[in-house]
Amino acid sequence: xxxxxxxxxxxxxxxxxxxxxxxxxxxxxxxxxxxxxxxxxxxxxxxxxxxxxxxxxxxxxxxxxxxxxxxxxxxxxxxxxxxxxxxxxxxxxxxxxxxxxxxxxxxxxxxxxxxxxxxxxxxxxxxxxxxxxxxxxxxxxxxxxxxxxxxxxxxxxxxxxxxxxxxxxxxxxxxxxxxxxxxxxxxxxxxxxxxxxxxxxxxxxxxxxxxxxxxxxxxxxxxxxxxxxxxxxxxxxxxxxxxxxxxxxxxxxxxxxxxxxxxxxxxxxxxxxxxxxxxxxxxxxxxxxxxxxxxxxxxxxxxxxxxxxxxxxxxxxxxxxxxxxxxxxxxxxxxxxxxxxxxxxxxxxxxxxxxxxxxxxxxxxxxxxxxxxxxxxxxxxxxxxxxxxxxxxxxxxxxxxxxxxxxxxxxxxxxxxxxxxxxxxxxxxxxxxxxxxxxxxxxxxxxxxxxxxxxxxxxxxxxxxxxxxxxxxxxxxxxxxxxxxxxxxxxxxxxxxxxxxxxxxxxxxxxxxxxxxxxxxxxxxxxxxxxxxxxxxxxxxxxxxxxxxxxxxxxxxxxxxxxxxxxxxxxxxxxxxxxxxxxxxxxxxxxxxxxxxxxxxxxxxxxxxxxxxxxxxxxxxxxxxxxxxxxxxxxxxxxxxxxxxxxxxxxxxxxxxxxxxxxxxxxxxxxxxxxxxxxxxxxxxxxxx
Numbered sequence: 001x002x003x004x005x006x007x008x009x010x011x012x013x014x015x016x017x018x019x020x021x022x023x024x025x026x027x028x029x030x031x032x033x034x035x036x037x038x039x040x041x042x043x044x045x046x047x048x049x050x051x052x053x054x055x056x057x058x059x060x061x062x063x064x065x066x067x068x069x070x071x072x073x074x075x076x077x078x079x080x081x082x083x084x085x086x087x088x089x090x091x092x093x094x095x096x097x098x099x100x101x102x103x104x105x106x107x108x109x110x111x112x113x114x115x116x117x118x119x120x121x122x123x124x125x126x127x128x129x130x131x132x133x134x135x136x137x138x139x140x141x142x143x144x145x146x147x148x149x150x151x152x153x154x155x156x157x158x159x160x161x162x163x164x165x166x167x168x169x170x171x172x173x174x175x176x177x178x179x180x181x182x183x184x185x186x187x188x189x190x191x192x193x194x195x196x197x198x199x200x201x202x203x204x205x206x207x208x209x210x211x212x213x214x215x216x217x218x219x220x221x222x223x224x225x226x227x228x229x230x231x232x233x234x235x236x237x238x239x240x241x242x243x244x245x246x247x248x249x250x251x252x253x254x255x256x257x258x259x260x261x262x263x264x265x266x267x268x269x270x271x272x273x274x275x276x277x278x279x280x281x282x283x284x285x286x287x288x289x290x291x292x293x294x295x296x297x298x299x300x301x302x303x304x305x306x307x308x309x310x311x312x313x314x315x316x317x318x319x320x321x322x323x324x325x326x327x328x329x330x331x332x333x334x335x336x337x338x339x340x341x342x343x344x345x346x347x348x349x350x351x352x353x354x355x356x357x358x359x360x361x362x363x364x365x366x367x368x369x370x371x372x373x374x375x376x377x378x379x380x381x382x383x384x385x386x387x388x389x390x391x392x393x394x395x396x397x398x399x400x401x402x403x404x405x406x407x408x409x410x411x412x413x414x415x416x417x418x419x420x421x422x423x424x425x426x427x428x429x430x431x432x433x434x435x436x437x438x439x440x441x442x443x444x445x446x447x448x449x450x451x452x453x454x455x456x457x458x459x460x461x462x463x464x465x466x467x468x469x470x471x472x473x474x475x476x477x478x479x480x481x482x483x484x485x486x487x488x489x490x491x492x493x494x495x496x497x498x499x500x501x502x503x504x505x506x507x508x509x510x511x512x513x514x515x516x517x518x519x520x521x522x523x524x525x526x527x528x529x530x531x532x533x534x535x536x537x538x539x540x541x542x543x544x545x546x547x548x549x550x551x552x553x554x555x556x557x558x559x560x561x562x563x564x565x566x567x568x569x570x571x572x573x574x575x576x577x578x579x580x581x582x583x584x585x586x587x588x589x590x591x592x593x594x595x596x597x598x599x600x601x602x603x604x605x606x607x608x609x610x611x612x613x614x615x616x617x618x619x620x621x622x623x624x625x626x627x628x629x630x631x632x633x634x635x636x637x638x639x640x641x642x643x644x645x646x647x648x649x650x651x652x653x654x655x656x657x658x659x660x661x662x663x664x665x666x667x668x669x670x671x672x673x674x675x676x677x678x679x680x681x682x683x684x685x686x687x688x689x
Contacts, residue, residue, distance in 0.1 A: 021074070028081040032088060035102040041082055042104040042246050048075060049250035049257075056257040063184055068261055069191035075254050076198045079247045083209050086246075090239045091216050095225040095232075105242040120241035124210065124248060131252045132203035139259040140196030146262060147189035149471030152441075157182045159437050160475045169381055169484060192262050199255050206248055213240035283325070286318035357398035358498065359416040360487065361405040365429050366413055369480055370402045381484035389491050393540070394547035395507050397491060397498050413483055415490050417497055423490045425452030427479040428460045432469075440473035453486040496540035504533040511549050522553050526560035527569075534566040535573060542655060543666070544574070544581055551576055571648060571669070578672035585666050586641055591678040594668075595631050595644045598686035605650050616657070624654070624685060625661035631683040632665040643668055645679065 033041070052071060059065045086105060158179065165175045217236025221227040227235070290311045297307030360382070362370055369378040382400055390396045408414060415423040426449075434444055435451050435458040446461040461469055466476045477485070491498070508529075512519040523529055535556065536546050546552065555576040559569055574581065586592045597605070601624075608616065616624075632642035642662070646654055648669035655667040673679065 025077050025081045029084045033085045039102040039104045045250050049253035053253050053257040056260045062261055065261055066188055069195040072195045073198055076202045083247050086243045087213055095221050108242040108245040124244045127248045128203050131255050135255040135259050136196055136199040139262050143189050143192035143262045147193050150186040150189050153471040156473045156475045202251055210240055210244040283318040283322040286314050290315035355419040356401040358400050360400055360402045361414040363408040363410045363412045365410040367404050377480040378483055385488045393495055394545045395503050425486050431460045432463050432466050432476050432478055433482050434459045434461050434469040434474040434476045437475055442472045453489040496537040499537055518553055522557050531566055535570050538570040575671040579674045581672055591680055593680045593682045595683045596681050598684050601686035627685050628658050629662040632662045
C-alpha cells in the first residue's frame with residue numbers, strides 16, 4: 001500500500017507564498033491592469049489549469065493530492081479576479097477596437113469562434129452547461145457519497161488497525177500513520193463536497209459577467225462613445241465572449257481534474273496506466289470491436305476507409321495483446337530437477353524425528369503464502385508475531401516449523417503444539433475476509449463463514465468489493481492477515497504450554513547476564529528449575545506477562561525457604577506483581593470498577609476452600625459460574641473490563657472455576673490491589689435479586 005508522504009518542513013518563503021498570492025489576487029479586483037499583464041495572467045491561468053489536470057492524472061490515491069480543495073478555491077478566485085480586471089478594461093477601452101483587452105481575449109473572440117458573436121454565445125453556453133451540469137454536479141455527488149461512506153467505515157478501519165497492531169503485524173508508528181490517514185480521507189472527501197460549490201458559483205458568475213459585459217458595453221459604446229449599434233456589437237460582444245471563453249476553458253479543465261481525483265478507485269497505478277490496462281487489456285473485446293467496425297465498413301454509403309482502418313488497428317492490437325499474454329503465462333522453461341539419490345535402507349537415529357514444539361501445516365493452495373522463494377507475506381508476519389510475543393509476554397516462543405500437508409484440504413491450515421492440533425482454519429486464496437465487528441450494515445455477496453480467531457460472522461468477498469465492504473462497517477483483511485491473526489491468538493492462548501524447560505532456562509540465562517547473583521542464589525540452591533517453570537506457567541495461565549523476571553525471582557528467593565509449593569509461591573509472586581497486574585488489566589486509572597462476592601457466600605467459600613476445585617458443591621459452583629458470566633457479559637457490553645476481587649485463599653479456586661465459564665473475567669486477590677487504587681463495586685455475585 002502506498003504511504004502518504006510526510007510533509008517536508010516549510011521554508012520561510014513558502015510560509016509567505018500563500019498570503020502574498022491571495023493579496024495579489026484580491027488586488028487585481030481593485031487595481032487597473034495593463035493589457036500586457038492581462039495577457040500574461042490569462043496565459044498563466046491556462047497553464048495552471050493544465051498543471052492541476054496533469055497532477056491529478058499522475059496520482060494513485062486521492063490523498064496524494066490532499067491540497068486539491070484549496071487549489072480549487074484559489075484557481076476559482078484567480079479566474080474571478082481576472083474577469084473583474086478584464087471587465088474593467090473592456091468597458092473602458094472597448095470602443096477602441098477588438099484588441100482593447102489584450103491579445104489573448106482577442107484571439108479567443110476571433111480565432112476560436114471565427115469572429116461570429118452568435119457562434120461564440122453558443123460555444124460559451126455549451127461549455128458552461130458541460131462544466132456546471134455534467135462534470136461539477138457528478139464530481140460533487142461522488143465526493144458527497146464518498147465522504148458519507150468514509151465516515152461510516154471509519155470505526156471498522158480503526159478496528160482493523162488495532163487488530164494489526166495487537167497481532168504484531170505493524171508498529172505503533174505505522175498504526176498512528178494509518179489512523180491519521182483514515183481521518184484525512186474523511187476530511188478530504190468532505191472538503192471536496194464543499195469545494196464543488198466553488199465551481200458551481202464560478203459558472204453562474206461567468207454567465208452574469210458575460211451578460212453585464214454585453215449590456216454594459218453596448219450602452220457605453222452607443223451612448224457614451226456614439227458608436228453605431230452594429231459597431232458596438234462587433235467590439236463589445238466579441239470582447240465579452242472572448243473574456244468569457246478565456247476564463248471558462250480553464251474552469252472546465254479544473255473541474256475535469258476534480259472529477260478525476262474523486263472518482264479514483266483504489267489502485268497502485270496512475271489513472272493513465274489504469275485506464276489502458278483495464279480498457280484495452282481484453283483481446284476478446286478488441287477483436288469483437290474490430291469485427292463490428294469491419295462489418296459497418298462494408299455497408300454501402302459508409303465511409304469505408306475510416307471504418308476499415310480502425311477495424312484493422314483494433315484487430316492488430318487484439319492479436320498483439322493475446323500473444324503477449326500467452327508469452328507471459330508460459331513463463332520460463334522449467335529445468336528438470338536432478339534425480340534424487342537412492343535412500344539408505346538401514347534405519348538410523350536420524351529416522352527418529354523429534355516433534356515440533358510449534359508447527360503450521362498448510363494445504364497445497366496456501367503454499368505461496370509461506371514460500372520463502374516468493375517473498376511470502378505470511379512467513380514475514382509469523383516472524384513479526386514471534387517478535388511481538390517475546391516483547392509483550394516476556395519469553396521467546398519456540399521456532400515455527402512450517403510445512404505443506406497433502407492430507408489437508410487445498411485451502412486449509414492447521415496449527416499444532418508438540419504434534420497435537422490446537423487450531424484449524426480455511427482460507428480462499430485470492431479473496432478477502434470481511435468480518436462483521438457487530439456494527440456493520442447490509443449483507444455482502446460472497447461465501448459466508450466465521451472468523452477463525454474469534455468466531456465472528458464473516459464473508460469471503462472479491463478484492464474489488466473491499467472498499468464497499470469497509471464503507472458498510474466491515475473489517476476487511478487478506479488471507480495472510482486472517483491466518484496471522486489466528487496464529488497470534490493461538491500463541492497468546494497457549495503461552496503457558498509454550499514455556500518449556502528450555503525456554504525457562506533461557507530466561508534465567510538471559511537475566512544472569514545482568515543479575516548473576518540473583519539467579520545463582522535461587523536455582524538450584526533454594527528451588528529446582530521445575531518449580532520456577534511451574535510458577536511462570538501459572539502466571540501465564542492467568543494472562544500475566546513474565547517480563548518482570550527480576551521481581552519474580554526476588555519474590556521466590558524471599559519465600560522459597562518457607563515453602564516449596566508452586567501454588568503458594570505463585571500467590572506470593574502475584575502479590576508482588578500486584579501494581580503491574582492491575583495496570584495490565586485496567587490501565588492507568590485511579591479508580592477501578594470490580595465485582596465482589598456476597599459476604600455470606602464469601603464466608604461459606606472460605607470455610608470450604610481447599611486446593612481442589614471439586615471441593616465446591618456442584619450446584620453452588622454452577623450458580624457462581626452463571627452469575628459471574630452474566631455480570632462479566634454486562635461489563636463487556638459497556639466496553640469495561642470485568643474483574644472479580646476475592647480473598648487471596650479463594651482466588652486460585654475461583655480462577656479455575658471461571659476460566660471456562662467466563663474467560664473474559666479476571667480474578668484478582670485482595671493482596672494484589674495497590675493501596676493507591678480506589679475500588680468501585682459494580683455487581684455482587686451471589687446476591688439475591
